[in-house]
Amino acid sequence: MDDIAFPTAGDTAPAAAPQNSAYRVLARKYRPQTFEDLVGQEPMVQTLENAFDTGRIAQAWMLTGVRGVGKTTTARILARGLNYEVPGEADRPTVRLTQEGTHCRAIMEGRHVDVIEMDAASHTGINDIREITDAARYRPATARYKVYIIDEVHMLSNAAFNGLLKTLEEPPEHVKFIFATTEIRKVPVTVLSRCQRFDLRRIEQPKLIGLLRRISDAEQITISDEALTLIARAGEGSARDSLSLLDQAMAHGAGAIEATDVRQMLGLADRARVIDLFGHVMAGRIAEAMEELAQQYAVGADPAVVLTDLADFTHLVTRMKVVPKAGDDVSVTETERVRGAEFAGKLSMRLLSRAWQILLKGIQEVQAAPKPLAAADMVLVRLAYSADLPDPGEALAMLRNGTFAPAGGGAPSGQGGSGGGGPSAHGPSGDGRPRLQAISGGGAAVATQAVARPAPQPAQQARPAVALANLQDCAALASEKRDIPMKVAIERQMRLVKFEPGRIEIQPTEDAPADLAGDFGRKLTDWTGMRWIVSVSRTHGRPTIHEEREANQEQILSDARSHPTVAALLSQFPGAKIVDVRVQVSEEEETVMADPLLVEALGEDDPDEF
Known part of the structure:
Protein backbone atom coordinates (compact mmCIF):
# COMPACT_ATOMS: atom_id res chain seq x y z
CA MET A 1 0.00 0.00 0.00
CA ASP A 2 1.29 3.44 -0.79
CA ASP A 3 0.00 5.07 2.39
CA ILE A 4 2.27 3.46 4.99
CA ALA A 5 1.24 4.65 8.43
CA PHE A 6 3.46 5.70 11.18
CA PRO A 7 4.37 4.00 14.28
CA THR A 8 5.30 5.25 17.62
CA ALA A 9 8.35 3.72 19.12
CA GLY A 10 8.28 1.80 22.35
CA ASP A 11 10.58 2.45 25.26
CA THR A 12 13.05 -0.10 23.92
CA ALA A 13 14.41 -0.82 20.48
CA PRO A 14 13.07 -3.80 18.56
CA ALA A 15 15.23 -6.86 18.33
CA ALA A 16 18.27 -6.29 16.18
CA ALA A 17 17.94 -7.66 12.68
CA PRO A 18 20.55 -10.06 11.35
CA GLN A 19 23.42 -8.31 9.63
CA ASN A 20 22.65 -9.91 6.28
CA SER A 21 18.98 -8.83 6.30
CA ALA A 22 17.75 -5.94 4.17
CA TYR A 23 17.56 -2.55 5.88
CA ARG A 24 14.04 -1.54 6.92
CA VAL A 25 13.29 2.17 6.83
CA LEU A 26 12.16 3.71 10.09
CA ALA A 27 8.59 4.31 8.86
CA ARG A 28 8.14 0.54 8.43
CA LYS A 29 10.23 -0.59 11.36
CA TYR A 30 8.24 1.50 13.85
CA ARG A 31 4.83 1.13 12.28
CA PRO A 32 2.05 1.23 14.92
CA GLN A 33 0.59 -2.11 15.92
CA THR A 34 -2.13 -1.05 18.38
CA PHE A 35 -4.51 1.86 18.89
CA GLU A 36 -2.30 3.13 21.72
CA ASP A 37 0.58 3.49 19.25
CA LEU A 38 -1.34 5.91 17.03
CA VAL A 39 0.05 9.40 17.64
CA GLY A 40 -2.37 12.33 17.76
CA GLN A 41 -5.56 10.38 16.93
CA GLU A 42 -7.03 10.11 20.46
CA PRO A 43 -10.57 11.35 19.52
CA MET A 44 -10.97 8.61 16.91
CA VAL A 45 -9.67 5.93 19.28
CA GLN A 46 -12.10 7.06 22.00
CA THR A 47 -15.04 6.89 19.59
CA LEU A 48 -14.11 3.38 18.44
CA GLU A 49 -13.60 2.21 22.02
CA ASN A 50 -17.09 3.37 23.01
CA ALA A 51 -18.62 1.80 19.89
CA PHE A 52 -16.94 -1.58 20.50
CA ASP A 53 -17.83 -1.60 24.20
CA THR A 54 -21.51 -0.93 23.50
CA GLY A 55 -21.73 -3.18 20.44
CA ARG A 56 -22.61 -0.24 18.15
CA ILE A 57 -20.19 -1.23 15.40
CA ALA A 58 -20.63 0.54 12.06
CA GLN A 59 -20.77 -1.23 8.72
CA ALA A 60 -18.25 1.08 7.04
CA TRP A 61 -15.66 3.71 7.97
CA MET A 62 -14.12 6.51 5.92
CA LEU A 63 -10.60 7.55 6.99
CA THR A 64 -9.37 10.82 5.53
CA GLY A 65 -6.33 13.02 6.08
CA VAL A 66 -3.11 14.26 4.54
CA ARG A 67 -0.40 11.88 3.44
CA GLY A 68 1.52 10.10 6.15
CA VAL A 69 -0.86 10.50 9.10
CA GLY A 70 -1.58 6.76 9.27
CA LYS A 71 -4.73 6.04 7.27
CA THR A 72 -3.73 2.59 6.00
CA THR A 73 -2.12 1.55 9.28
CA THR A 74 -5.24 2.70 11.15
CA ALA A 75 -7.34 0.59 8.76
CA ARG A 76 -5.23 -2.49 9.51
CA ILE A 77 -5.36 -1.89 13.28
CA LEU A 78 -9.14 -1.45 13.01
CA ALA A 79 -9.38 -4.73 11.08
CA ARG A 80 -7.25 -6.33 13.80
CA GLY A 81 -9.57 -4.99 16.51
CA LEU A 82 -12.66 -6.26 14.68
CA ASN A 83 -11.17 -9.76 14.42
CA TYR A 84 -9.29 -9.81 17.72
CA GLU A 85 -9.29 -13.28 19.21
CA VAL A 86 -7.18 -14.83 21.97
CA PRO A 87 -8.32 -18.39 22.78
CA GLY A 88 -9.80 -18.52 26.25
CA GLU A 89 -9.32 -14.76 26.87
CA ALA A 90 -10.85 -12.56 24.15
CA ASP A 91 -13.54 -13.40 21.64
CA ARG A 92 -15.15 -10.05 20.73
CA PRO A 93 -14.16 -6.81 18.90
CA THR A 94 -12.07 -4.50 21.08
CA VAL A 95 -9.55 -1.67 20.92
CA ARG A 96 -7.54 -3.14 23.81
CA LEU A 97 -5.04 -5.20 21.87
CA THR A 98 -2.93 -6.17 24.85
CA GLN A 99 -1.29 -9.20 23.25
CA GLU A 100 -0.95 -10.79 19.83
CA GLY A 101 -4.09 -12.66 18.88
CA THR A 102 -4.80 -15.47 16.47
CA HIS A 103 -5.17 -13.25 13.40
CA CYS A 104 -3.13 -10.20 14.41
CA ARG A 105 0.21 -10.89 12.72
CA ALA A 106 -1.31 -11.88 9.38
CA ILE A 107 -3.59 -8.82 9.36
CA MET A 108 -0.81 -6.34 10.18
CA GLU A 109 1.42 -7.89 7.51
CA GLY A 110 -1.37 -7.57 4.92
CA ARG A 111 -1.67 -11.29 4.16
CA HIS A 112 -4.81 -12.43 5.96
CA VAL A 113 -7.27 -14.24 3.71
CA ASP A 114 -10.31 -12.49 5.22
CA VAL A 115 -8.86 -8.96 5.24
CA ILE A 116 -8.70 -7.89 1.60
CA GLU A 117 -6.73 -4.74 0.73
CA MET A 118 -7.28 -3.06 -2.63
CA ASP A 119 -5.60 0.01 -4.10
CA ALA A 120 -8.28 1.97 -5.94
CA ALA A 121 -5.60 3.80 -7.93
CA SER A 122 -4.99 0.61 -9.94
CA HIS A 123 -8.42 -1.01 -9.57
CA THR A 124 -10.82 1.71 -10.64
CA GLY A 125 -13.44 -0.09 -12.70
CA ILE A 126 -16.84 -1.68 -12.15
CA ASN A 127 -15.41 -5.18 -12.69
CA ASP A 128 -13.11 -4.77 -9.69
CA ILE A 129 -16.04 -3.74 -7.51
CA ARG A 130 -18.18 -6.56 -8.88
CA GLU A 131 -15.58 -9.04 -7.61
CA ILE A 132 -15.94 -7.54 -4.13
CA THR A 133 -19.74 -7.56 -4.12
CA ASP A 134 -19.84 -11.16 -5.38
CA ALA A 135 -17.31 -12.40 -2.81
CA ALA A 136 -18.97 -10.48 0.04
CA ARG A 137 -21.85 -12.96 0.06
CA TYR A 138 -19.62 -15.71 1.40
CA ARG A 139 -18.69 -15.92 5.05
CA PRO A 140 -15.08 -15.40 6.19
CA ALA A 141 -12.79 -18.42 6.15
CA THR A 142 -11.31 -18.13 9.64
CA ALA A 143 -11.91 -14.67 11.09
CA ARG A 144 -14.98 -13.06 12.67
CA TYR A 145 -15.47 -10.49 9.88
CA LYS A 146 -14.52 -10.26 6.25
CA VAL A 147 -12.96 -6.77 6.03
CA TYR A 148 -12.39 -4.87 2.77
CA ILE A 149 -9.81 -2.07 2.94
CA ILE A 150 -9.93 0.18 -0.14
CA ASP A 151 -7.13 2.76 -0.28
CA GLU A 152 -7.41 6.04 -2.22
CA VAL A 153 -11.09 5.28 -2.73
CA HIS A 154 -11.70 8.64 -4.42
CA MET A 155 -10.05 7.23 -7.57
CA LEU A 156 -12.87 4.77 -8.25
CA SER A 157 -14.92 5.50 -11.35
CA ASN A 158 -18.53 6.67 -11.10
CA ALA A 159 -19.71 3.27 -12.30
CA ALA A 160 -17.64 1.57 -9.60
CA PHE A 161 -19.08 3.81 -6.90
CA ASN A 162 -22.60 3.12 -8.12
CA GLY A 163 -21.93 -0.61 -8.16
CA LEU A 164 -20.76 -0.47 -4.54
CA LEU A 165 -23.71 1.49 -3.13
CA LYS A 166 -26.20 -1.36 -2.63
CA THR A 167 -23.75 -3.66 -0.90
CA LEU A 168 -22.40 -0.75 1.16
CA GLU A 169 -25.88 0.19 2.37
CA GLU A 170 -27.01 -3.34 3.24
CA PRO A 171 -23.89 -5.47 3.62
CA PRO A 172 -24.03 -9.01 5.03
CA GLU A 173 -23.54 -9.02 8.79
CA HIS A 174 -20.11 -10.60 8.42
CA VAL A 175 -18.72 -7.85 6.10
CA LYS A 176 -17.09 -4.53 7.04
CA PHE A 177 -15.68 -1.83 4.75
CA ILE A 178 -12.83 0.54 5.57
CA PHE A 179 -12.04 3.29 3.05
CA ALA A 180 -9.03 5.62 3.04
CA THR A 181 -8.57 8.77 0.98
CA THR A 182 -6.58 11.99 0.79
CA GLU A 183 -9.24 13.66 -1.40
CA ILE A 184 -12.46 13.45 0.59
CA ARG A 185 -14.21 16.01 -1.63
CA LYS A 186 -13.94 13.65 -4.61
CA VAL A 187 -15.89 10.91 -2.84
CA PRO A 188 -19.61 10.99 -3.77
CA VAL A 189 -21.91 12.09 -0.97
CA THR A 190 -23.96 8.92 -1.51
CA VAL A 191 -20.94 6.91 -0.34
CA LEU A 192 -20.05 9.28 2.51
CA SER A 193 -23.58 9.12 3.90
CA ARG A 194 -23.22 5.35 4.34
CA CYS A 195 -19.95 5.57 6.33
CA GLN A 196 -18.71 6.79 9.68
CA ARG A 197 -16.12 9.42 8.87
CA PHE A 198 -12.88 10.00 10.80
CA ASP A 199 -10.62 12.90 9.89
CA LEU A 200 -7.14 11.87 10.96
CA ARG A 201 -5.31 14.91 12.26
CA ARG A 202 -1.88 16.19 11.44
CA ILE A 203 0.37 15.25 14.33
CA GLU A 204 1.08 18.23 16.56
CA GLY A 267 18.49 23.59 1.90
CA LEU A 268 17.44 25.67 4.90
CA ALA A 269 19.03 28.87 6.12
CA ASP A 270 20.15 29.34 9.70
CA ARG A 271 17.09 30.46 11.66
CA ALA A 272 19.01 33.31 13.30
CA ARG A 273 20.13 34.56 9.88
CA VAL A 274 16.55 34.46 8.62
CA ILE A 275 15.59 36.69 11.54
CA ASP A 276 18.47 39.03 10.66
CA LEU A 277 17.14 39.16 7.10
CA PHE A 278 13.66 39.95 8.45
CA GLY A 279 15.12 42.82 10.48
CA HIS A 280 16.88 44.27 7.42
CA VAL A 281 13.79 44.33 5.21
CA MET A 282 11.51 45.64 7.95
CA ALA A 283 13.97 48.51 8.52
CA GLY A 284 14.18 49.25 4.78
CA ARG A 285 17.89 48.26 4.59
CA ILE A 286 17.61 46.71 1.16
CA ALA A 287 21.36 46.61 0.42
CA GLU A 288 22.05 44.66 3.62
CA ALA A 289 19.06 42.39 2.97
CA MET A 290 20.22 41.46 -0.53
CA GLU A 291 23.75 40.82 0.73
CA GLU A 292 22.42 38.57 3.51
CA LEU A 293 20.33 36.58 1.02
CA ALA A 294 23.35 36.20 -1.28
CA GLN A 295 25.43 34.85 1.60
CA GLN A 296 22.74 32.34 2.59
CA TYR A 297 22.44 31.26 -1.06
CA ALA A 298 26.21 30.78 -1.24
CA VAL A 299 26.12 28.23 1.59
CA GLY A 300 23.33 26.22 -0.03
CA ALA A 301 20.06 27.82 1.08
CA ASP A 302 17.20 27.64 -1.42
CA PRO A 303 15.77 31.16 -2.09
CA ALA A 304 12.20 29.85 -2.03
CA VAL A 305 12.84 28.14 1.31
CA VAL A 306 14.37 31.34 2.71
CA LEU A 307 11.24 33.28 1.76
CA THR A 308 9.08 30.52 3.26
CA ASP A 309 11.06 30.85 6.51
CA LEU A 310 10.54 34.63 6.35
CA ALA A 311 6.81 34.06 5.98
CA ASP A 312 6.85 31.64 8.94
CA PHE A 313 8.64 34.20 11.11
CA THR A 314 6.22 36.93 9.97
CA HIS A 315 3.37 34.66 11.07
CA LEU A 316 5.07 34.04 14.42
CA VAL A 317 5.57 37.78 15.04
CA THR A 318 1.93 38.43 14.15
CA ARG A 319 0.73 35.73 16.53
CA MET A 320 2.97 37.04 19.31
CA LYS A 321 1.55 40.53 18.73
CA VAL A 322 -2.01 39.25 19.13
CA VAL A 323 -1.34 36.43 21.61
CA PRO A 324 1.97 37.00 23.46
CA LYS A 325 1.89 33.45 24.87
CA ALA A 326 2.32 32.09 21.32
CA GLY A 327 6.06 32.37 21.88
CA ASP A 328 5.87 29.69 24.60
CA ASP A 329 5.28 26.93 22.05
CA VAL A 330 7.82 24.13 22.36
CA SER A 331 8.67 24.41 18.64
CA VAL A 332 9.76 28.06 19.03
CA THR A 333 13.47 28.50 19.72
CA GLU A 334 14.79 30.93 22.31
CA THR A 335 16.12 33.23 19.57
CA GLU A 336 12.74 33.29 17.85
CA ARG A 337 10.97 33.92 21.15
CA VAL A 338 13.16 36.86 22.20
CA ARG A 339 13.51 38.60 18.86
CA GLY A 340 9.93 37.80 17.83
CA ALA A 341 8.65 39.60 20.94
CA GLU A 342 10.91 42.54 20.10
CA PHE A 343 9.52 42.84 16.58
CA ALA A 344 5.94 42.30 17.79
CA GLY A 345 6.29 45.36 20.00
CA LYS A 346 7.65 47.57 17.21
CA LEU A 347 5.83 46.58 14.01
CA SER A 348 2.22 47.48 13.24
CA MET A 349 -0.40 44.90 12.33
CA ARG A 350 -0.92 46.62 8.97
CA LEU A 351 2.78 46.27 8.12
CA LEU A 352 2.91 42.61 9.14
CA SER A 353 -0.22 41.82 7.14
CA ARG A 354 1.20 43.58 4.09
CA ALA A 355 4.51 41.69 4.43
CA TRP A 356 2.63 38.39 4.65
CA GLN A 357 0.73 39.08 1.42
CA ILE A 358 3.91 40.07 -0.43
CA LEU A 359 5.74 36.95 0.74
CA LEU A 360 2.90 34.61 -0.27
CA LYS A 361 2.94 35.95 -3.80
CA GLY A 362 6.74 36.19 -3.83
CA ILE A 363 7.23 32.52 -2.94
CA GLN A 364 5.16 31.51 -5.97
CA GLU A 365 7.17 33.85 -8.19
CA VAL A 366 10.50 32.45 -6.98
CA GLN A 367 9.36 28.85 -7.47
CA ALA A 368 8.36 29.60 -11.07
CA ALA A 369 11.29 31.89 -11.95
CA PRO A 370 14.19 30.70 -14.17
CA LYS A 371 16.56 32.55 -11.80
CA PRO A 372 15.23 32.05 -8.27
CA LEU A 373 17.85 34.24 -6.57
CA ALA A 374 17.06 37.23 -8.78
CA ALA A 375 13.33 36.76 -8.19
CA ALA A 376 13.93 36.56 -4.43
CA ASP A 377 15.94 39.80 -4.59
CA MET A 378 12.96 41.55 -6.17
CA VAL A 379 10.65 40.24 -3.43
CA LEU A 380 13.01 41.69 -0.81
CA VAL A 381 12.92 45.04 -2.63
CA ARG A 382 9.13 45.05 -2.45
CA LEU A 383 9.25 44.14 1.22
CA ALA A 384 11.70 46.93 1.99
CA TYR A 385 9.56 49.52 0.21
CA SER A 386 6.52 48.16 2.03
CA ALA A 387 8.23 48.68 5.37
CA ASP A 388 9.06 52.27 4.41
CA LEU A 389 5.49 53.23 3.50
CA PRO A 390 3.77 55.18 6.29
CA ASP A 391 0.27 54.35 7.44
CA PRO A 392 -2.42 56.93 6.51
CA GLY A 393 -2.44 58.34 10.03
CA GLU A 394 1.34 58.65 10.03
CA ALA A 395 1.28 60.33 6.62
CA LEU A 396 -1.25 62.88 7.88
CA ALA A 397 0.84 63.63 10.98
CA MET A 398 4.00 63.97 8.86
CA LEU A 399 2.25 66.30 6.45
CA ARG A 400 0.92 68.47 9.26
CA ASN A 401 4.28 68.91 11.00
CA GLY A 402 6.19 69.39 7.77
CA THR A 403 8.26 66.19 7.86
CA PHE A 404 6.56 64.53 4.86
CA ALA A 405 9.34 64.91 2.26
CA PRO A 406 8.15 63.63 -1.13
CA ALA A 407 11.37 64.15 -3.04
CA GLY A 408 13.21 60.86 -2.54
CA GLY A 409 11.86 60.41 0.96
CA GLY A 410 10.19 57.09 0.16
CA ALA A 411 13.26 55.17 -0.96
CA PRO A 412 14.81 52.69 1.45
CA SER A 413 18.34 53.18 2.67
CA GLY A 414 20.93 52.49 0.04
CA GLN A 415 18.67 53.63 -2.81
CA GLY A 416 19.02 56.69 -4.93
CA GLY A 417 16.32 59.23 -5.50
CA SER A 418 15.77 58.17 -9.09
CA GLY A 419 12.75 56.10 -9.90
CA GLY A 420 14.68 53.08 -11.20
CA GLY A 421 15.35 54.24 -14.71
CA GLY A 422 12.41 56.61 -14.85
CA PRO A 423 12.46 60.42 -14.86
CA SER A 424 14.52 62.33 -12.34
CA ALA A 425 13.00 62.56 -8.89
CA HIS A 426 14.27 66.05 -8.17
CA GLY A 427 12.59 68.27 -10.72
CA PRO A 428 9.09 69.77 -10.62
CA SER A 429 6.11 68.29 -12.35
CA GLY A 430 3.97 70.13 -14.82
CA ASP A 431 2.06 71.95 -12.10
CA GLY A 432 5.24 73.07 -10.33
CA ARG A 433 5.02 70.49 -7.51
CA PRO A 434 6.64 67.07 -7.09
CA ARG A 435 4.28 64.23 -7.87
CA LEU A 436 3.89 61.14 -5.64
CA GLN A 437 3.34 57.86 -7.42
CA ALA A 438 2.37 54.55 -5.75
CA ILE A 439 4.69 51.68 -6.51
CA SER A 440 2.99 48.30 -6.33
CA GLY A 441 4.27 44.83 -5.63
CA GLY A 442 2.69 41.57 -4.48
CA GLY A 443 -0.77 42.81 -5.40
CA ALA A 444 -0.84 45.86 -3.13
CA ALA A 445 0.59 49.36 -3.03
CA VAL A 446 3.76 48.99 -1.00
CA ALA A 447 5.75 52.23 -1.18
CA THR A 448 5.86 55.81 -2.32
CA GLN A 449 8.54 57.34 -4.44
CA ALA A 450 8.96 60.87 -5.75
CA VAL A 451 8.59 61.02 -9.50
CA ALA A 452 9.20 64.42 -11.02
CA ARG A 453 8.75 65.35 -14.63
CA PRO A 454 11.22 67.89 -15.99
CA ALA A 455 9.70 71.03 -17.41
CA PRO A 456 9.81 71.17 -21.23
CA GLN A 457 12.71 73.10 -22.70
CA PRO A 458 12.00 75.86 -25.19
CA ALA A 459 13.59 73.86 -28.01
CA GLN A 460 11.40 70.86 -27.30
CA GLN A 461 7.92 70.24 -28.62
CA ALA A 462 5.20 71.47 -26.26
CA ARG A 463 3.79 68.83 -23.94
CA PRO A 464 0.23 67.67 -24.67
CA ALA A 465 -2.50 69.36 -22.75
CA VAL A 466 -3.21 66.17 -20.80
CA ALA A 467 -0.44 64.23 -19.02
CA LEU A 468 -1.14 60.63 -18.02
CA ALA A 469 1.02 58.64 -15.58
CA ASN A 470 -1.10 55.60 -14.73
CA LEU A 471 -4.47 53.95 -15.29
CA GLN A 472 -6.02 56.04 -12.51
CA ASP A 473 -5.24 59.15 -14.58
CA CYS A 474 -6.82 57.48 -17.62
CA ALA A 475 -9.97 56.64 -15.65
CA ALA A 476 -10.17 60.22 -14.40
CA LEU A 477 -9.81 61.50 -17.96
CA ALA A 478 -12.58 59.18 -19.17
CA SER A 479 -14.81 60.51 -16.41
CA GLU A 480 -13.99 64.07 -17.43
CA LYS A 481 -14.90 63.21 -21.03
CA ARG A 482 -18.22 61.73 -19.80
CA ASP A 483 -17.28 58.31 -21.20
CA ILE A 484 -18.57 56.26 -18.28
CA PRO A 485 -18.40 52.83 -20.06
CA MET A 486 -14.69 53.36 -20.75
CA LYS A 487 -14.09 54.52 -17.18
CA VAL A 488 -15.71 51.34 -15.89
CA ALA A 489 -13.67 49.21 -18.33
CA ILE A 490 -10.41 50.87 -17.22
CA GLU A 491 -11.16 50.28 -13.55
CA ARG A 492 -12.61 46.76 -13.76
CA GLN A 493 -11.33 45.06 -16.94
CA MET A 494 -7.66 46.12 -17.25
CA ARG A 495 -4.71 44.67 -15.33
CA LEU A 496 -1.73 46.94 -15.88
CA VAL A 497 1.51 45.32 -17.03
CA LYS A 498 3.50 48.35 -18.18
CA PHE A 499 2.81 52.08 -18.51
CA GLU A 500 5.04 54.42 -20.53
CA PRO A 501 4.27 57.73 -22.25
CA GLY A 502 2.52 56.79 -25.47
CA ARG A 503 2.53 53.05 -24.77
CA ILE A 504 0.50 50.89 -22.38
CA GLU A 505 0.53 47.11 -21.92
CA ILE A 506 -2.49 45.52 -20.27
CA GLN A 507 -3.84 42.08 -19.48
CA PRO A 508 -7.64 42.18 -20.03
CA THR A 509 -9.85 40.35 -17.57
CA GLU A 510 -11.88 37.34 -18.67
CA ASP A 511 -15.05 39.41 -19.18
CA ALA A 512 -13.35 42.18 -21.20
CA PRO A 513 -14.45 42.70 -24.84
CA ALA A 514 -12.03 41.55 -27.54
CA ASP A 515 -11.47 45.06 -28.95
CA LEU A 516 -10.87 46.72 -25.56
CA ALA A 517 -7.19 47.54 -26.17
CA GLY A 518 -7.78 49.08 -29.61
CA ASP A 519 -10.78 51.11 -28.45
CA PHE A 520 -8.83 52.35 -25.41
CA GLY A 521 -5.86 53.42 -27.53
CA ARG A 522 -8.01 55.33 -30.04
CA LYS A 523 -9.85 57.23 -27.33
CA LEU A 524 -6.63 58.17 -25.52
CA THR A 525 -5.21 59.50 -28.79
CA ASP A 526 -8.34 61.58 -29.41
CA TRP A 527 -8.47 62.91 -25.85
CA THR A 528 -4.79 63.84 -25.45
CA GLY A 529 -3.75 64.85 -28.96
CA MET A 530 -0.85 62.38 -28.60
CA ARG A 531 -0.46 58.96 -30.21
CA TRP A 532 -1.07 56.11 -27.75
CA ILE A 533 -0.49 52.40 -28.45
CA VAL A 534 -2.30 49.96 -26.16
CA SER A 535 -1.20 46.33 -26.50
CA VAL A 536 -2.35 43.09 -24.88
CA SER A 537 0.34 41.24 -22.90
CA ARG A 538 0.49 37.62 -21.81
CA THR A 539 2.35 38.69 -18.68
CA HIS A 540 0.27 38.56 -15.52
CA GLY A 541 -0.59 42.15 -14.62
CA ARG A 542 -1.28 43.78 -11.29
CA PRO A 543 -4.84 43.74 -9.91
CA THR A 544 -7.40 46.05 -11.48
CA ILE A 545 -8.11 49.42 -9.90
CA HIS A 546 -11.41 48.04 -8.58
CA GLU A 547 -9.71 44.95 -7.10
CA GLU A 548 -7.10 47.10 -5.35
CA ARG A 549 -9.80 49.32 -3.89
CA GLU A 550 -11.70 46.31 -2.57
CA ALA A 551 -8.49 44.83 -1.10
CA ASN A 552 -7.67 48.14 0.60
CA GLN A 553 -11.20 48.41 1.97
CA GLU A 554 -11.07 44.84 3.27
CA GLN A 555 -7.75 45.59 4.98
CA ILE A 556 -9.28 48.66 6.61
CA LEU A 557 -12.28 46.65 7.84
CA SER A 558 -9.95 43.91 9.10
CA ASP A 559 -7.88 46.46 11.04
CA ALA A 560 -11.07 47.89 12.53
CA ARG A 561 -12.33 44.45 13.59
CA SER A 562 -9.03 43.73 15.36
CA HIS A 563 -9.21 46.94 17.41
CA PRO A 564 -9.93 46.00 21.06
CA THR A 565 -12.73 48.56 21.47
CA VAL A 566 -14.48 47.51 18.26
CA ALA A 567 -14.04 43.81 19.05
CA ALA A 568 -15.59 44.32 22.48
CA LEU A 569 -18.50 46.23 20.94
CA LEU A 570 -19.15 43.52 18.33
CA SER A 571 -19.15 40.85 21.02
CA GLN A 572 -22.08 42.64 22.69
CA PHE A 573 -24.14 42.63 19.47
CA PRO A 574 -24.05 39.15 17.90
CA GLY A 575 -24.54 39.29 14.15
CA ALA A 576 -23.39 42.90 13.85
CA LYS A 577 -20.95 43.67 11.02
CA ILE A 578 -18.66 46.57 10.13
CA VAL A 579 -19.74 48.02 6.79
CA ASP A 580 -17.69 51.21 6.65
CA VAL A 581 -14.84 52.91 8.48
CA ARG A 582 -14.43 56.68 8.62
CA VAL A 583 -12.10 58.96 10.52
CA GLN A 584 -13.63 62.03 12.16
CA VAL A 585 -11.35 65.00 11.62
CA SER A 586 -11.41 68.71 12.36
CA GLU A 587 -11.90 71.33 9.67
CA GLU A 588 -8.15 72.01 9.65
CA GLU A 589 -7.36 68.30 9.21
CA GLU A 590 -10.04 68.01 6.54
CA THR A 591 -8.32 70.77 4.54
CA VAL A 592 -4.98 68.97 4.82
CA MET A 593 -6.50 65.62 3.85
CA ALA A 594 -7.99 67.18 0.71
CA ASP A 595 -4.50 67.99 -0.60
CA PRO A 596 -4.11 66.17 -3.97
CA LEU A 597 -0.57 65.09 -3.07
CA LEU A 598 -1.74 63.17 -0.01
CA VAL A 599 -4.76 61.73 -1.81
CA GLU A 600 -2.54 60.24 -4.51
CA ALA A 601 0.11 59.07 -2.02
CA LEU A 602 -2.49 57.14 -0.02
CA GLY A 603 -4.14 55.76 -3.15
CA GLU A 604 -7.67 56.60 -1.99
CA ASP A 605 -10.54 58.06 -4.00
CA ASP A 606 -12.05 59.72 -0.94
CA PRO A 607 -9.55 61.29 1.49
CA ASP A 608 -12.07 61.02 4.30
CA GLU A 609 -12.29 57.21 4.07
CA PHE A 610 -9.71 54.86 5.52
Missing part, protein backbone atom coordinates in the same frame (compact mmCIF):
# COMPACT_ATOMS: atom_id res chain seq x y z
CA GLN A 205 4.70 19.32 16.49
CA PRO A 206 5.47 18.60 20.19
CA LYS A 207 4.11 15.04 19.82
CA LEU A 208 6.00 14.58 16.55
CA ILE A 209 9.24 15.75 18.15
CA GLY A 210 8.65 13.34 21.03
CA LEU A 211 8.10 10.48 18.57
CA LEU A 212 11.30 11.31 16.71
CA ARG A 213 13.24 11.50 19.99
CA ARG A 214 12.01 8.07 21.14
CA ILE A 215 12.87 6.47 17.82
CA SER A 216 16.31 8.13 17.59
CA ASP A 217 17.08 6.95 21.14
CA ALA A 218 15.92 3.44 20.27
CA GLU A 219 18.17 3.49 17.21
CA GLN A 220 21.04 4.89 19.33
CA ILE A 221 21.24 8.00 17.13
CA THR A 222 22.89 11.08 18.60
CA ILE A 223 20.87 14.04 17.35
CA SER A 224 20.28 17.49 18.83
CA ASP A 225 16.86 18.81 19.87
CA GLU A 226 17.15 21.66 17.35
CA ALA A 227 17.82 19.18 14.53
CA LEU A 228 14.71 17.18 15.52
CA THR A 229 12.67 20.39 15.57
CA LEU A 230 13.80 21.22 12.02
CA ILE A 231 12.85 17.73 10.84
CA ALA A 232 9.45 17.92 12.53
CA ARG A 233 8.79 21.31 10.91
CA ALA A 234 9.71 19.97 7.48
CA GLY A 235 7.46 16.93 8.08
CA GLU A 236 4.41 19.25 8.45
CA GLY A 237 2.48 16.94 10.75
CA SER A 238 3.21 13.74 8.80
CA ALA A 239 4.96 11.01 10.78
CA ARG A 240 6.00 9.16 7.63
CA ASP A 241 7.57 12.24 6.06
CA SER A 242 9.34 13.06 9.32
CA LEU A 243 10.71 9.54 9.72
CA SER A 244 11.87 9.54 6.10
CA LEU A 245 13.74 12.78 6.77
CA LEU A 246 15.25 11.28 9.92
CA ASP A 247 16.41 8.32 7.82
CA GLN A 248 17.97 10.76 5.37
CA ALA A 249 19.65 12.70 8.16
CA MET A 250 21.18 9.50 9.50
CA ALA A 251 22.67 8.81 6.08
CA HIS A 252 23.73 12.45 5.57
CA GLY A 253 25.53 13.04 8.87
CA ALA A 254 28.33 10.88 10.18
CA GLY A 255 28.22 10.53 13.95
CA ALA A 256 26.24 13.14 15.88
CA ILE A 257 23.57 14.96 13.84
CA GLU A 258 23.40 18.69 14.45
CA ALA A 259 21.01 21.37 13.20
CA THR A 260 23.65 22.50 10.70
CA ASP A 261 23.60 19.06 9.06
CA VAL A 262 19.81 19.12 8.75
CA ARG A 263 19.80 22.66 7.34
CA GLN A 264 22.35 21.68 4.72
CA MET A 265 20.37 18.55 3.86
CA LEU A 266 17.08 20.44 3.49
